Amino acid sequence: MSSDTYDAIIVGAGISGLTAAHRLKKKDPNIRVLVIEAKDRVGGRTYSVPLKTVSGTDGTEGTDVWDLGSQWVGRCQTHVMSLLSELELETYHQYSEGSKFVQLEDHSIRTYTSTLPTLSFLELMDLRRFINKKHSTALWCLISRWTAGSADAIDAVVRYILGVEASQVSLLFFLMYVNSADGLDHIVQKTEDSGQDLKIKGGAQQICEKLAAAIGDNSVLLKQPVSNIKQESEGVIITTSNGTTFKCKRAIVTIPPSLLNKVHFEPILPICKRDYISRAPLSNRITAIVTFRESFWRDRGWSGEILSSGGQSTVSRCDSGPLCFACDATSADDNPAIIAFIGGHQAVQWGQLQREERKRGVLESLSRFFGPDVFGYVDYAERDWSQEPYTDGGPLCVANPGAMMYYNKALRQPFGKIHFAGTETATVWIGTMNGAVQAGLRAATEVLRIIKPEVVTPDDLAILTTNRTRQKKSVRRKAKAPSWVTLTIGLGSLITILIAMGTRDKLQHLLQGVSAQN
Numbered sequence: 001m002s003s004d005t006y007d008a009i010i011v012g013a014g015i016s017g018l019t020a021a022h023r024l025k026k027k028d029p030n031i032r033v034l035v036i037e038a039k040d041r042v043g044g045r046t047y048s049v050p051l052k053t054v055s056g057t058d059g060t061e062g063t064d065v066w067d068l069g070s071q072w073v074g075r076c077q078t079h080v081m082s083l084l085s086e087l088e089l090e091t092y093h094q095y096s097e098g099s100k101f102v103q104l105e106d107h108s109i110r111t112y113t114s115t116l117p118t119l120s121f122l123e124l125m126d127l128r129r130f131i132n133k134k135h136s137t138a139l140w141c142l143i144s145r146w147t148a149g150s151a152d153a154i155d156a157v158v159r160y161i162l163g164v165e166a167s168q169v170s171l172l173f174f175l176m177y178v179n180s181a182d183g184l185d186h187i188v189q190k191t192e193d194s195g196q197d198l199k200i201k202g203g204a205q206q207i208c209e210k211l212a213a214a215i216g217d218n219s220v221l222l223k224q225p226v227s228n229i230k231q232e233s234e235g236v237i238i239t240t241s242n243g244t245t246f247k248c249k250r251a252i253v254t255i256p257p258s259l260l261n262k263v264h265f266e267p268i269l270p271i272c273k274r275d276y277i278s279r280a281p282l283s284n285r286i287t288a289i290v291t292f293r294e295s296f297w298r299d300r301g302w303s304g305e306i307l308s309s310g311g312q313s314t315v316s317r318c319d320s321g322p323l324c325f326a327c328d329a330t331s332a333d334d335n336p337a338i339i340a341f342i343g344g345h346q347a348v349q350w351g352q353l354q355r356e357e358r359k360r361g362v363l364e365s366l367s368r369f370f371g372p373d374v375f376g377y378v379d380y381a382e383r384d385w386s387q388e389p390y391t392d393g394g395p396l397c398v399a400n401p402g403a404m405m406y407y408n409k410a411l412r413q414p415f416g417k418i419h420f421a422g423t424e425t426a427t428v429w430i431g432t433m434n435g436a437v438q439a440g441l442r443a444a445t446e447v448l449r450i451i452k453p454e455v456v457t458p459d460d461l462a463i464l465t466t467n468r469t470r471q472k473k474s475v476r477r478k479a480k481a482p483s484w485v486t487l488t489i490g491l492g493s494l495i496t497i498l499i500a501m502g503t504r505d506k507l508q509h510l511l512q513g514v515s516a517q518n
Contacts, residue, residue: 005247006032008447009238011226012254013037014044015070015433016421018211018220019083019440020252020447025215027448027455033215034246036238038225038390042212044254045069045385045394045423046433048203052379053335054293064335065203066289068383070395070433072196076186077434079441084200087210091198095328096190098303101369104152107311109369111302152309159343160307160325161187162431163283163385164398168344173399176407180430190305190327195432201332204433225390229253230266231416250447254421254440257397257411258282259390269415276410279403280424282393284347286322288340288362288382289329295336296373297328304328304338306369310346314364315357318349321365322358338366351384358382396431397424412442419443438463 008024010017013035021033047069053062073080073091084091099111158166162177181187181195190196200206212220228239229251236251253260257277260269268274297304305327310320322342329339340362342350350358359380367374385394399407411425421443426435445460 004032005235005249006034007248007451008033008250008252009236009246009248010035010252010254011229011238012044012422013039013042013208013212013220013222014254014422015046015207015211015436016044016423016425016440016443017252017254018042018208018215019437020254020421020444021215021219022211023441023444024447027444028452031452033219034248035212035215035220036224036226036240036246037220037222038255040223042208042220042222043069043205044208044436045391046071046204046208047383048205049289049381051289051291051337051381053291054378062335064291064331064333066291066329066331066337066339066381067199067204068287068289068381069204069385071199071204073200073433074186074193074195074197076182076193077195077429077432079428079437080432080434083207083437087207087214089206089210090201090332092201092332094190094196094199095298095330096303096305098298098301100303100305100307102153103306103308103311103368104156105309153307155344156307156309156324157184157188159285159346160341161395162398163285163343163347163393163395165344168398168400170399170401170404172404173407176404177430180426180428180435181432195429195434199332207433226263228264228266229418231418236417249451250417250419252419252421252443252447254443256282256391256393256422257424259392265415265418270409272406272409273411273415276399276403276406277397280397280399282386282391283396283398284344284351284386285394286342286347286351286358286382286384286386288342288359288380290338290340290363290366290374290380291378292336292338292373293376293378295328295330297338297370302370306340306366308365311365311368314361315353317353318346318361320346321368322346322350322361323365326366326369338370340366347384347386351386355382414446419446 008031010021010033017035021035024031024033046067048065048067050063050065053064054060055062072094073084075081099113101109101111103109155166158164158169162169178184178187186194188196224240224242224244226238227241230237230239235247235249238246238248238251258281260273260277306323307325308321308323310323313320323340324343324346326338326340329337331337342362350361353361359382363374363377385391388394411420414420421439423431423433423435423439425439428438429435442463445456445464448456448460
C-alpha cells in the first residue's frame with residue numbers, strides 16, 4: 001500500500017482524465033494528483049501510429065503519423081481548441097474538395113457534390129427531414145423507413161458516427177447526441193463550422209502525451225488496472241489488480257461507463273448508474289488507414305469521401321462489404337492516405353475474420369470507387385476497438401432504447417467522494433475529444449470546490465451550471481411530445497406527397513400515431 005494520501009486520483013489517462021489532472025495542477029501546483037492507467041500507454045481512445053510513405057516524385061521512402069482513433073476537431077469546439085492552443089499543437093484542414101461517392105440499397109455507385117447524397121426527391125426529403133429533427137419518435141420511426149435509400153443513408157451514418165445499428169440506439173439518446181453538437185450537419189460534414197474541419201499535425205495522441213508531461217511523468221502510472229474503489233469517511237481507497245493500494249481525498253473516474261461494471265465499488269454504485277451502464281454498451285467500430293504514393297483520387301476530381309451501406313460482400317460469411325464511410329486522410333506533410341470505417345453489424349461480422357482477409361475486403365471495396373490504383377498502396381494499418389484492452393469498443397457507449405430515464409443522474413452526478421468524467425458525460429459534443437475535455441474540466445471543478453474552493457472562479461463554475469442546465473432543458477425538450485403546431489411544420493408537403501403516391505393507409509396510420517401522442 002502506498003503511504004501517500006493524494007488530494008485527487010484520476011482513473012484513466014485519456015483526454016478527459018489528463019485534462020482533469022492538468023486543470024487541478026494548473027489551479028494550484030501544490031495539489032497532489034495521481035493518474036492511474038490500465039493500459040501501457042496514455043491516450044485512451046486516441047491512438048496515433050507511424051506508417052510507411054513513398055514520395056511520388058523521387059521514390060523516397062519514409063514514415064508519417066496517422067490516427068486510428070479520435071482525430072477530428074473544429075473551430076466550433078471551443079474546449080478542445082483552447083487546449084490545443086495551450087499545448088501549442090497545430091491543426092490543418094480536412095480535405096473535402098471534389099465529388100463524393102454514395103453506394104446504398106441497390107449497390108450502384110453514384111457521385112454528388114452537394115451536402116446530401118444523390119438520392120431521389122422523396123429520399124432527399126426523407127433524409128433532410130431526419131437531419132432537421134422536426135418530428136416526434138412516431139414520425140421518425142415511420143418517415144426514416146419510408147424509402148430504402150434514405151434508410152440506408154441513415155444506417156450508414158449511424159454506423160460511422162456511433163458504431164452501432166440505428167435500431168440499437170435510443171432515439172432520445174441520438175437526439176441528445178446530435179443536439180450537443182447543434183445539429184447532425186455539424187457532426188458529419190467537413191466544413192468550416194463543423195466538428196470535422198481540422199486534424200492535428202502529428203496525431204491526436206499528442207494531446208495526452210503533452211498533458212502527461214505537463215503534470216509530470218511520475219504522476220502518471222501505467223499498467224495499473226483498477227479493480228476496487230472503496231469509500232471511507234476519511235477518503236477513497238483505490239486498489240489495482242496487482243494489489244497496489246492508493247489513498248486520496250477525491251477520485252475522478254474517466255473510464256467508459258460500460259467498463260464500470262469491471263470495477264468493484266464499496267459501497268456499490270447507485271441503482272440508476274448501474275441500470276444505465278447495463279443498457280449503454282460500447283459500440284463497435286474498426287478503423288483502417290491505407291497510404292499511397294499519390295493522391296490519385298484528387299487528380300480525378302474526387303474528394304475521397306464515400307458513404308456506403310457496404311455493397312456486395314466479397315466473402316460468404318459477411319452480409320455486405322465492410323465500408324460504411326471513408327475519406328481523404330492525407331497528412332499535414334501531404335503524404336496521401338485514405339481512412340476507412342467499418343461500423344455496427346459490419347464491424348461485428350468483419351471483425352471475426354483474419355486481418356489479411358479483412359484488409360483484402362477493405363481494399364476491394366475501395367477499388368469499386370477509386371479503381372485498381374488502390375492495390376498499389378504503400379502501407380496498411382487497422383484498429384479494431386472491440387479488441388483494444390481496457391477500452392473494449394468504440395467510439396463511445398451508446399444508450400439502447402429505454403435507457404435514458406436516469407441519464408443525467410447515471411453519468412454526471414458524483415457518488416459520494418467519486419466524480420465521473422469521460423466524453424460520454426459531456427454536455428457539448430458528446431463522444432468527441434471536445435466532449436472529453438469539457439467533461440474533464442467539469443469534474444476537476446467539482447473536486448476543486450471541495451478541496452480548494454478559494455481557487456475556483458465564476459468562469460470555472462459556469463461549466464457546472466450553464467452547460468448542464470442547457471443540456472437538461474434540451475433533453476426535456478426532445479423528450480416532450482410535440483404539439484400540433486410543431487408537427488404541422490413541413491407536414492403540408494409531406495401529406496401532399498403521400499396523397500400523390502396513393503398511400504392513404506400510410507397517411508392514416510401516421511396521423512393516428514401523432515394523435516395518440518397528444
